[in-house]
Amino acid sequence: MTSRLKQYFLTGLLTIAPAAITGAILWRVYLLVDRALRPGLERFPYLRDHLPPFLITLMGVIGSLIVVVLIGLVTRTLIGVAMFGAVDRLVARIPVIKSVFGAVKQVSEVLLADNRQAFQKVVAFEYPRRGLYSLGFVTQDEPARSLTHVFLPTTPNPTSGFLLLIPREQTTALPLTVEEGIRLIISGGAVLEAGRGRVIDEALARAAAAATRGDGGGAP
Numbered sequence: 001m002t003s004r005l006k007q008y009f010l011t012g013l014l015t016i017a018p019a020a021i022t023g024a025i026l027w028r029v030y031l032l033v034d035r036a037l038r039p040g041l042e043r044f045p046y047l048r049d050h051l052p053p054f055l056i057t058l059m060g061v062i063g064s065l066i067v068v069v070l071i072g073l074v075t076r077t078l079i080g081v082a083m084f085g086a087v088d089r090l091v092a093r094i095p096v097i098k099s100v101f102g103a104v105k106q107v108s109e110v111l112l113a114d115n116r117q118a119f120q121k122v123v124a125f126e127y128p129r130r131g132l133y134s135l136g137f138v139t140q141d142e143p144a145r146s147l148t149h150v151f152l153p154t155t156p157n158p159t160s161g162f163l164l165l166i167p168r169e170q171t172t173a174l175p176l177t178v179e180e181g182i183r184l185i186i187s188g189g190a191v192l193e194a195g196r197g198r199v200i201d202e203a204l205a206r207a208a209a210a211a212t213r214g215d216g217g218g219a220p
Contacts, residue, residue, distance in 0.1 A: 033061050122181035123150060123171040124204060127164075133204060135174070135181060136164065158185045172207040175199050 034053075037060030042048045051059075074080035092098045119137035127134040140149035148168045153161040176184070176196070183191045 030057065030061070033057060033064065037061075037064070119151070119178045119181075122174045122176040122178060123148075124174055124200070125150065125164075125166055125171045127152070135184065136171075137178065137181060138171075139163075141168070153185050155188050156186045158182055169211075172204055174203055 034057040038053065038057050041056050041060055048056075075084055091101045119139060120141060121138050122135065123138055124133045124135055126132065134152055136150040136152045138148055139151050146167055147165040148171060150164045150166050150171065151161055152164055153159075174181070180192075180196070
């Protein structure tokens with residue numbers, strides 16, 4: 001009876017944990033926006049006298065989202081490209097700030113980019129020793145080069161990891177989409193559709209057999 005109650009408790013905890021964590025993060029964001037924007041909005045007498053504090057903060061959130069969308073819209077135009085390009089060049093001339101700004105910009109572009117574009121395909125390779133396979137994402141694969149850039153993510157946080165330069169023939173392309181690979185990493189290998197594991201095993205077995213024959217057999 002005790003073990004069954006423990007199992008029910010763990011199941012319930014795993015069920016509500018994602019919603020609870022998401023709610024906690026959103027609440028922290030709300031408090032941050034509230035502290036930053038409400039003092040300015042309350043300077044307008046009508047808003048202060050006729051609207052509750054929650055609606056004032058909500059107006060600030062909506063206004064912030066609209067500003068961000070407008071900045072993104074302007075950035076995609078020729079005028080925006082020229083304007084923000086000039087700002088980048090100006091910041092790049094400031095000794096200390098240019099290093100911080102450049103690093104933050106590069107990290108932001110990677111984290112906010114569409115993973116389907118940042119990651120080209122899912123591959124497996126023998127690491128950290130022969131007989132053990134790690135799952136990674138190809139980030140750059142130039143036909144003229146023999147080395148492939150592979151990002152090896154950590155579990156359960158795929159935004160951190162290692163950049164490895166691996167000979168192309170030592171990688172095996174897996175029949176997984178980038179989304180499937182990311183879900184597999186985040187879940188620690190628990191989330192995988194039925195039958196997909198067998199497909200991965202078969203792909204690795206074919207690559208191992210091809211390597212034994214000496215015809216390469218790595219990534220197609």
